[in-house]
Amino acid sequence: MKKIAVIGVGRFGTNLLNTFSQLSRQGRCQLVAICDINPETLKRQSEKYGVRGYLDYREMLQKEKVDAVAIATPDPFHREPVLYAAGLGKHIFVEKPMDTTVEGCLEMIQACENNRVLLQVDFHKRFDPYHREIARNVREGKIGRVEYGYVHMEDRIEVPWKWFPGWAPRSSPVWFLGIHFFDLIRWIIGSDGKRVYATGKKWKLKSLGIDTYDAVSAMVEFQNGAAVTFDLSWILPEKFEAIVNQGLRLVGENGMIECDTQDRGTRVCFEKEGVMTYNLGFLSEGRNKFGQIEYSGYGIESIADFVYNLEYLDKGGSVAELANTISGLGRDGLEATKIAVAVHRSLETGQLQEV
Ligand SMILES: NC(=O)c1ccc[n+]([C@@H]2O[C@H](COP(=O)([O-])OP(=O)(O)OC[C@H]3O[C@@H](n4cnc5c(N)ncnc54)[C@H](O)[C@@H]3O)[C@@H](O)[C@H]2O)c1
Incomplete structure (x- = not known):
């Protein structure tokens, strides 16, 4: 079961946390740590989701044993955490836009190829x-x-x-x-x-x-x-x-x-x-028949797809095969940018x- 950390847990990062927590309850991944540079946001979210919190993603990725990171920092600030995490061999899920420069996207693609990790962009549409x-x-x-x-x-x-x-x-x-x-x-x-x-x-x-x-x-x-x-x-x-x-x-x-x-x-x-x-x-918060909160919608499915892809890779599948599926990968992020x-x-x- 893959261990996941989330970087940037503000408004949209909450949907990432809801999705990974839900999949953690189902035994399909494990949400282990989060990072946000805003101390109040970090405290609130780490208490709510019961996970360790860090103000610096570098420290988090040095200390925590994670297989993958999901990044929901503001639009112009995706590149650095992606490059850092790719350098450590972590699979990556990044919010759209992948980067606000073509050079940044190319650098991210190269780093993920060099380190043989998945680079997936959240194109929920x-x-x-x-x-x-x-x-x-x-x-x-x-x-x-x-x-x-x-x-x-x-x-x-x-x-x-x-x-x-x-x-x-x-x-x-x-x-x-x-x-x-x-x-x-x-x-x-x-x-x-x-x-x-x-x-x-x-x-x-x-x-x-x-x-x-x-x-x-x-x-x-x-x-x-x-x-x-x-x-x-x-x-x-x-x-x-x-x-x-x-x-x-x-x-x-x-x-x-x-x-x-x-x-x-x-x-x-x-x-x-x-x-x-x-x-x-898009997003719906409901209750299952046992009264537990259940998140659904294509906004959730698109994030959950990352976990399904990690499972696919674990079973011997390749990133190249995923490029022909519904998942938005690095090259898609580049072309949109x-x-x-x-x-x-x-x-x-x-x-x-x-x-
Ligand atoms: N897929 C979608 O439908 C969807 C919808 C809304 C936003 N988004 C995307 O999600 C991203 C975040 O948007 P948002 O609305 O949640 O913004 P936000 O401002 O609510 O949250 C961003 C969070 O990142 C934190 N942050 C900034 N720099 C950081 C760093 N270096 N390390 C750790 N944390 C850092 C901020 O403190 C903040 O809590 C954006 O790229 C946005 O385009 C996607």
């Missing part, structure tokens, strides 16, 4: 059953060659403004949101990015003291000719019905597919909260950019 069905239909040629498409992913403004104003200026709606769908579209259509034109605004968040893009519209042409426009923003009003709004459509020579991946049909209105819609398909980097270059230059 691949695990959404609606997306899997879209991918199957597209791959079976149901809509013919994809000619064009459209994606929107928008967060409520509290995400950059109140959740992580400290590091939002070092990220963007492209890094935080777009990266999910760059990977998803690339995975569905089986083609890498070719060139990009993007335009964006820095109005609202800048007026609130956060220097990052509010919204970016990017048209990405893929190698196979498909042209997909991505509208990415994180300034929806706090009163919007859900924390995220998202969807996609793809149109091919023989058909089309549309998917609203936010509003899955449940709508409530409570006096205090107002109107709300849910996407329980290449698109995001080209989007930012286009924003800065106002010109069409090669991916």
Whole structure:
């Protein structure tokens, strides 16, 4: 049974902890230690999950006998812990975006190859059953060659403004949101990015003291000719019905597919909260028939997939074989980052950019 440590146990790191704890209870892995540079976060999480806590991941990885690490530090801070852990021969699960530079991704891939460890990126959109069905239909040629498409992913403004104003200026709606769908579209259509034109605004968040893009519209042409426009923003009003709004459509020579991946049909209105819609398909905290807490959803499945991959490797499987599965690996992280980097270059230059 593989021993796992988590680095960065803030808001999303909690989902990693919930998933690995759940799998620990099922005897499929063992969550042994966590690390966070914030002492309060570290204390709270290590008490809650009953694991040893460290302020420094180097110290943790020197002292603890772990086989694998999962990393959920802020967007620009994935590279160092990945390189350090890979150097010690640990398998790695890293939150998206793998890195915010192409050089960083290449360095991470090389380090993991040199040390013969798995490098997996959390691209949970691949695990959404609606997306899997879209991918199957597209791959079976149901809509013919994809000619064009459209994606929107928008967060409520509290995400950059109140959740992580400290590091939002070092990220963007492209890094935080777009990266999910760059990977998803690339995975569905089986083609890498070719060139990009993007335009964006820095109005609202800048007026609130956060220097990052509010919204970016990017048209990405893929190698196979498909042209997909991505509208990415994180300034929806706090009163919007859900924390995220998202969807996609793809149109091919023989058909089309549309998917609203936010509003899955449940709508409530409570006096205090107002109107709300849910996407329980992503993350859901329920109770099993014995009353124990059970986490489910594609957001959990995508993390659990790392543990299943460790089991696969343990039984003699290879990382190369995993590259042909639903798991997002290092090369997928790199290709999504290449698109995001080209989007930012286009924003800065106002010109069409090669991916
Ligand atoms: N897969 C998803 O759906 C999803 C959703 C949200 C966020 N994320 C990703 O997860 C990552 C974390 O986002 P978040 O919302 O949890 O941010 P957060 O700010 O809530 O948490 C990040 C944590 O990392 C800690 N940290 C920073 N540097 C560290 C270091 N060197 N060593 C140890 N700990 C360190 C911080 O103290 C903080 O507790 C980001 O890359 C983000 O894009 C993924």
